Amino acid sequence: MDNLKLLMGRSILFNKEHSLYVHQPLMRDIVDMGEDQFNDLLLPFTLTSEAVFNGQDNGDELASKYTVFDLFFAQVEDGVYILDSVFGGKSALGVLEASLSYFLQTDNIQFLMHRKKIVVNDFVVDQAEFMKLRSIIQGVANRKDVEFEKVPKNMTDRQKGIWAKLQAGRKRKAEREAVYLQDLINYTSNGGTSYISYKEIDNMTYFQLANTYKSIMGKDSFNVSMGYKLSYKYDVKDEIKHWSETLRIGK
Structure with missing residues (x-):
């Protein structure tokens, strides 16, 4: 990350050979689209597999086996993907495509489903390149990986009820104290x-x-x-x- 260019509002180089740069969003554009929509565009690059599998019995094993990049290509049934539920029922690939289009300023995006690759302006984005892009976008948006509280294992039904109530209370407190x-x-x-x-x-x-x-x-x-x-x-x-x-x- 070039912090000088970042501070001065320049686009950040992603791939020199294909002239791909990450666009730094201006406040006027974010205000026009709305904060919620902007956060939706950022979610593909702040989400983690640990957050996705949190609470599942074998969550740690699944998180170590699958990266969030893998999960964008993982289907539960024909036309339905694992991450669709994370994005509120919207197509996870659709949200990812919109995000890539916005930050890289291009509509030339293709998903190679069987190869688990993304083609952007003839540049093939694999797992490693995606993580590089993820780091750049987090930088321009001043974000980190999504934070979550890990669900304790082996809880009784009573403990699960207490934990759920505590989480609901913490969520209400976080909403009251949120800085928009x-x-x-x-x-x-x-x-x-x-x-x-x-x-x-x-x-x-x-x-x-x-x-x-x-x-x-x-x-x-x-x-x-x-x-x-x-x-x-x-x-x-x-x-x-x-x-x-x-x-x-x-x-």
């Missing part, structure tokens, strides 16, 4: 030492918005912590990292 795109925009626009107009944010890439938000929050956290540390009323023993460390992107 409009929150990031509002904090970024109004939370810093100077106002950043919505028009400027409209022309940022997603990575630029996320990085600016992180920078504002990091500097604010540093100033608050230093205020406590310098006050005679408080005894702050923890080392306070300088805000510049929070802003560092690195090579």
Whole structure:
């Protein structure tokens, strides 16, 4: 990943020979399509086989045997694929195709089902190339693998009921505390030492918005912590990292 190009909003090289670049989405485009649809486009590149098989008796064995790339080609019956249910009943391959089309800016995409390969502009994408592309797209979207809580094994029916209730409560709490795109925009626009107009944010890439938000929050956290540390009323023993460390992107 070229972090300089990433920060400055350039497209990120995927394959030089076939001139394939990952497009960095602009905020105005994400706002127009909606945050939910944008998250749908990202899911093929944040999903893991561990998350798919979580809760199944032999989930660990299946997750070690099949990668998420394999699962896109795996059918449960004719025309129905394992991952369709993960994508809310939509065609998993259809979502993957839409995502590839969006991030690589091309409609020339074919799936070679028996060979388990994807052809993009005559470039054959196998498991290794897919993982490379996955890493780039996670980078431009400032995302990681989907997070999930592993279902405990060998629970009794009573334990399963308790665990399900706990999960439902945690889900409600997470929904109440969720930070949505409009929150990031509002904090970024109004939370810093100077106002950043919505028009400027409209022309940022997603990575630029996320990085600016992180920078504002990091500097604010540093100033608050230093205020406590310098006050005679408080005894702050923890080392306070300088805000510049929070802003560092690195090579």
